[in-house]
Amino acid sequence: MTALVGRTPLVRLRRVVRGAPAAVLVKVEAANPAGSSKDRAALSMVRAAEASGALAPGGVIFEGSSGNTGIALAMIGAALGYRVVVVVPDRSSQEKLALLRAYGAEVVVTPALLPAEHPDQVRALAARLAAETPGGWYAGQYDNPANVDAHYSTTGPEIWAQTEGRVTHLVAGIGTGGTLTGAGRYLREVSGDRVQVVGADPESSVFGGGSGRPHLVEATGRFVHPQTRADVWPRSFDPAVTTGMRRVPDRAAIMTTRALAREEGLLVGASGGLAVAAAVALAHTLGPDDVVVAVAPDSGRSYLSKYFDDEWVSQRGFGPDGGPAPAVAPASETIAHTTTVEQARVALGQGHALPVVLRQADQGEPVAVAQIIGSVSLDGLRAAAPEELVADHLGPALPLAGAHEPVSAVRERLAQAHDAVVVTHDGLVVAVLPVSELDSRAEVIGDLVP
Incomplete structure (x- = not known):
C-alpha cells in the first residue's frame, strides 16, 4: 500500500468559479490510499524514524491527531507490521474514528478544548503514552521535519509537473503547516519565486490574525485555549514561505464544501472547501493567465455526519442563503467556563439553563457554537460549593436551533429534559430561548429573537 502514496490528480473547477478570470485546479489528496494528504507525511515520518533507529522492528507508533494523520499511520502500521495508538480529540467525526479502528489502530479519545499545558491535551497525551511504552515512538507531525520534507519532495514537484510549470498560486489550509511549507517552498524555488503561496485560514484562527477561538472546520487553523500560557506554533509551519493569507468564515468553507459535491461532483472535507473558497476569491482578482492550485487534503466521506448532514448544518445556523444576520447574543446569554458557582447562580436567577463557553480575551467578540462546552x-x-468553577459541573450541551428553522420542526425534536435552546446564525450564538417561548405563533426561530 505504501507504494500507492502520492501522484494524486489535479481537477479543474468549472461551476463554483463562475466569472473568475483565472483557472482554479484542485489537488485531490483523497486519492491517496488512506484517503488524505497525511499519507505522504506519515510515510515520510515512519521511514525517517526507521532510518534513524527511533522506530525499531516491533515498535509502537503513537500520534495525536484529529484523524487523518492517525488514519495514515494506522494504514502504514498495518502494512509494515507496527502497532499504532492514536490519541484523538472528542470532536473528531465518527467516520474518522471508525476508519482508525478499521485499520486496527487503538484509539484514545481525549477532550478537544484543553490548554496546551494540560497533560491530557491531544499531543501531550500521545507523547506521554509513547514515552511510557517500551519501543514507543511519537510521530509528532507538528514539529517533525519529515512532514515538511514529504511535501517538498512529492506534492510540490507533482503540482509543478502537472501544470507544466504554469501554476502561479498555491492555496492550502494550515494545520501542521507541512503541506503549505513543503510544497510552497519547492514551488517558489523551482519558479524563481514567481509562484505565490497563500495560506487559507479559518476566520478565528490565530495563524491569520484571528482571536484563536474554536471554529467548525476540522484539521485546519489554530485554536488557542484561553488558559494556554504560551502559544508555540508548530515547527512544520514556516510563515516566511507564505506570500499572503486569506481568512475564510466557517459559512464560506462549509457552503463551498457542499457546493463542490453538488456542482462539481467532488466530495472533499471542509478543509478542502476552505482552501477552495480562498482560491476562488483569489481567482476573481487575477487574470486569465493565472493558474491557482488549491489543495483538498481529504475526502468528504469522513464528514458525512457533519458538513454533508442537512440537520447538522441547519442547527448551526447555516441557512440556504444566510438571510439577515440577527444581533449576536449579549454576554448574559452565556456563562464563561471560568465563572464560579456563586456567580453562575446569580446569572441564572430563576431562569432557564445557559450554555457554558470557552471565553476568549476579547469580550466584545461574538460567541461561536464551537466554543460551547456544555450547559x-x-x-x-x-450540591456544588460556591467557590468551585462551573466547568467542573457541566450538564449536556443545550440543543441548537438555526435562526432560519421552522419553530414547529425545532419543537418536534426537543427532548422533555430541555428547558432552553441555543439560537444560531452562521455558526454564532444569537440568543438562548426558553422552550416555553417556542409555543408562540412565529414561523421561524429567528422571529422569536428579541
Whole structure:
C-alpha cells in the first residue's frame, strides 16, 4: 500500500468559479490510499524514524491527531507490521474514528478544548503514552521535519509537473503547516519565486490574525485555549514561505464544501472547501493567465455526519442563503467556563439553563457554537460549593436551533429534559430561548429573537 502514496490528480473547477478570470485546479489528496494528504507525511515520518533507529522492528507508533494523520499511520502500521495508538480529540467525526479502528489502530479519545499545558491535551497525551511504552515512538507531525520534507519532495514537484510549470498560486489550509511549507517552498524555488503561496485560514484562527477561538472546520487553523500560557506554533509551519493569507468564515468553507459535491461532483472535507473558497476569491482578482492550485487534503466521506448532514448544518445556523444576520447574543446569554458557582447562580436567577463557553480575551467578540462546552442549570449546581468553577459541573450541551428553522420542526425534536435552546446564525450564538417561548405563533426561530 505504501507504494500507492502520492501522484494524486489535479481537477479543474468549472461551476463554483463562475466569472473568475483565472483557472482554479484542485489537488485531490483523497486519492491517496488512506484517503488524505497525511499519507505522504506519515510515510515520510515512519521511514525517517526507521532510518534513524527511533522506530525499531516491533515498535509502537503513537500520534495525536484529529484523524487523518492517525488514519495514515494506522494504514502504514498495518502494512509494515507496527502497532499504532492514536490519541484523538472528542470532536473528531465518527467516520474518522471508525476508519482508525478499521485499520486496527487503538484509539484514545481525549477532550478537544484543553490548554496546551494540560497533560491530557491531544499531543501531550500521545507523547506521554509513547514515552511510557517500551519501543514507543511519537510521530509528532507538528514539529517533525519529515512532514515538511514529504511535501517538498512529492506534492510540490507533482503540482509543478502537472501544470507544466504554469501554476502561479498555491492555496492550502494550515494545520501542521507541512503541506503549505513543503510544497510552497519547492514551488517558489523551482519558479524563481514567481509562484505565490497563500495560506487559507479559518476566520478565528490565530495563524491569520484571528482571536484563536474554536471554529467548525476540522484539521485546519489554530485554536488557542484561553488558559494556554504560551502559544508555540508548530515547527512544520514556516510563515516566511507564505506570500499572503486569506481568512475564510466557517459559512464560506462549509457552503463551498457542499457546493463542490453538488456542482462539481467532488466530495472533499471542509478543509478542502476552505482552501477552495480562498482560491476562488483569489481567482476573481487575477487574470486569465493565472493558474491557482488549491489543495483538498481529504475526502468528504469522513464528514458525512457533519458538513454533508442537512440537520447538522441547519442547527448551526447555516441557512440556504444566510438571510439577515440577527444581533449576536449579549454576554448574559452565556456563562464563561471560568465563572464560579456563586456567580453562575446569580446569572441564572430563576431562569432557564445557559450554555457554558470557552471565553476568549476579547469580550466584545461574538460567541461561536464551537466554543460551547456544555450547559449549567440551578439544579446541576445544587450540591456544588460556591467557590468551585462551573466547568467542573457541566450538564449536556443545550440543543441548537438555526435562526432560519421552522419553530414547529425545532419543537418536534426537543427532548422533555430541555428547558432552553441555543439560537444560531452562521455558526454564532444569537440568543438562548426558553422552550416555553417556542409555543408562540412565529414561523421561524429567528422571529422569536428579541
